[in-house]
Amino acid sequence: MECVFGLVGNDFAIVAADTSAVHSILVHKSNEDKIMILDSHKLIAASGESGDRVQFTEYVQKNVALYQFRNGIPLTTAAAANFTRGELATALRKASIFVAVAIYNKALPCPGLYKGGITSLPVYCITHRTRDAALLISNPYFVNILLAGYDKETGPSLFYIDYIATLHKVDKGAFGYGSYFSLAMMDRHYKSGMTVEEAIDLVDKCIMEIRSRLVVAPPNFVIKIVDKDGAREYAWRESVKDAAVPSA
Amino acid sequence: MVKPAKGTTTLAFIFKEGVMVAADSRASMGGYISSQSVKKIIEINPYMLGTMAGGAADCQFWHRNLGTKCRLHELANKRRISVTGASKLLANILYSYRGMGLSVGTMIAGWDETGPGLYYVDNEGGRLKGMRFSVGSGSPYAYGVLDNGYRYDMSVEEAAELARRAIYHATFRDGASGGVASVYYVGPNGWKKLSGDDVGELHYRYYPVMPSTVEQEMVEVTGA
Numbered sequence: 001m002e003c004v005f006g007l008v009g010n011d012f013a014i015v016a017a018d019t020s021a022v023h024s025i026l027v028h029k030s031n032e033d034k035i036m037i038l039d040s041h042k043l044i045a046a047s048g049e050s051g052d053r054v055q056f057t058e059y060v061q062k063n064v065a066l067y068q069f070r071n072g073i074p075l076t077t078a079a080a081a082n083f084t085r086g087e088l089a090t091a092l093r094k095a096s097i098f099v100a101v102a103i104y105n106k107a108l109p110c111p112g113l114y115k116g117g118i119t120s121l122p123v124y125c126i127t128h129r130t131r132d133a134a135l136l137i138s139n140p141y142f143v144n145i146l147l148a149g150y151d152k153e154t155g156p157s158l159f160y161i162d163y164i165a166t167l168h169k170v171d172k173g174a175f176g177y178g179s180y181f182s183l184a185m186m187d188r189h190y191k192s193g194m195t196v197e198e199a200i201d202l203v204d205k206c207i208m209e210i211r212s213r214l215v216v217a218p219p220n221f222v223i224k225i226v227d228k229d230g231a232r233e234y235a236w237r238e239s240v241k242d243a244a245v246p247s248a
Numbered sequence: 249m250v251k252p253a254k255g256t257t258t259l260a261f262i263f264k265e266g267v268m269v270a271a272d273s274r275a276s277m278g279g280y281i282s283s284q285s286v287k288k289i290i291e292i293n294p295y296m297l298g299t300m301a302g303g304a305a306d307c308q309f310w311h312r313n314l315g316t317k318c319r320l321h322e323l324a325n326k327r328r329i330s331v332t333g334a335s336k337l338l339a340n341i342l343y344s345y346r347g348m349g350l351s352v353g354t355m356i357a358g359w360d361e362t363g364p365g366l367y368y369v370d371n372e373g374g375r376l377k378g379m380r381f382s383v384g385s386g387s388p389y390a391y392g393v394l395d396n397g398y399r400y401d402m403s404v405e406e407a408a409e410l411a412r413r414a415i416y417h418a419t420f421r422d423g424a425s426g427g428v429a430s431v432y433y434v435g436p437n438g439w440k441k442l443s444g445d446d447v448g449e450l451h452y453r454y455y456p457v458m459p460s461t462v463e464q465e466m467v468e469v470t471g472a
Binding site: 021023025026028029032049050051052054055137139 | 339340343370372374376388
């Protein structure tokens with residue numbers, strides 16, 4: 001299962017994520033970067049369903065860039081977090097009508113396959129004098145996000161956003177089965193205003209704990225940091241080397 | 249619960265000389281083998297291939313659709329589309345249909361301006377860039393042989409033999425894979441079909457029957 005965790009330090013925020021792309025029992029890739037650089041001073045670490053993860057974080061990234069183009073100034077981390085949460089919340093409950101004559105004629109597969117909630121209502125269409133069944137289905141994004149950023153005025157911040165659009169500003173947070181181990185480690189050893197060395201030490205402690213105690217522990221992790229100098233990759237922690245991807 | 253995988257074995261990997269793509273050719277409906285001669289490697293355009301795993305109709309239709317879009321891109325931009333772009337087009341289409349029952353597990357392999365490219369795209373909208381992938385119910389078996397024998401600096405013949413062997417071993421153990429192991433090579437001048445061997449014949453090529461001495465022989469019981 002995907003492990004994502006992060007914490008806020010002295011003048012920086014750090015996030016770590018595992019790097020395995022898994023389909024049921026198969027590991028397709030063990031160097032998949034799940035921490036996207038949202039803009040110069042923001043990082044978005046996402047875990048969840050494969051398609052949703054990439055598509056939703058790219059959607060947030062492009063909208064954040066659009067705001068900057070339109071307004072000439074970048075969004076604050078809090079604003080970006082609230083935007084992300086808003087999109088997740090909208091997708092969660094806003095049902096779109098999926099009209100299907102086929103459902104009425106029983107040609108489509110069982111509605112149980114569709115994600116989210118379903119209500120069906122018969123709709124009488126006056127112009128065509130037919131009766132079509134309309135499905136109202138919601139299309140939630142199954143992505144859990146840790147958004148880390150640095151603002152000049154307010155310093156570093158970390159936001160916990162889960163797939164049902166919960167939003168919390170936190171000092172430390174984690175998602176996935178790895179959170180059972182990393183949260184306790186961070187609760188025990190975290191203190192506010194940690195230096196980069198102390199924070200990396202804590203992150204490594206969490207990674208070691210996950211590797212030794214989680215039954216299907218991911219072997220490799222990527223660590224990214226954001227501070228006044230910007231968002232960048234800090235290190236990889238690899239115990240299994242995958243075939244290197246040729247750089248684009 | 250382990251999700252039932254798409255009944256097939258396909259694989260592709262990048263190596264020094266280009267991309268090697270291989271697949272079996274069996275189509276099964278539950279326990280019934282409906283065909284032993286399905287073309288699972290789809291020619292999108294002369295320098296790009298797609299593999300088929302999952303629903304045959306879905307894969308064929310959407311690969312043909314992707315080929316159309318790639319050609320339109322060429323006409324509009326006066327240059328070939330990259331493998332990155334083609335796979336992103338397909339991934340976005342499949343993502344927009346997610347939850348509606350499409351079953352597609354495909355790899356887009358090609359050679360563009362940046363060299364060889366390989367992407368895995370599936371019906372959930374997931375898209376992964378990588379050096380080697382195997383998709384289908386026989387993929388764990390193929391991965392074992394492929395991972396073990398893989399070196400980046402192989403010749404075309406060695407890579408083809410590795411691909412063929414991996415498909416053979418997957419068809420040996422997986423009931424939903426079989427038929428003919430096709431191997432394609434994608435190089436700087438486009439793709440080329442290298443071989444299509446029946447896996448039954450491959451078995452005896454790899455493990456020929458050796459004449460051996462009999463351990464125990466049945467003899468007539470003398471009447472009593």
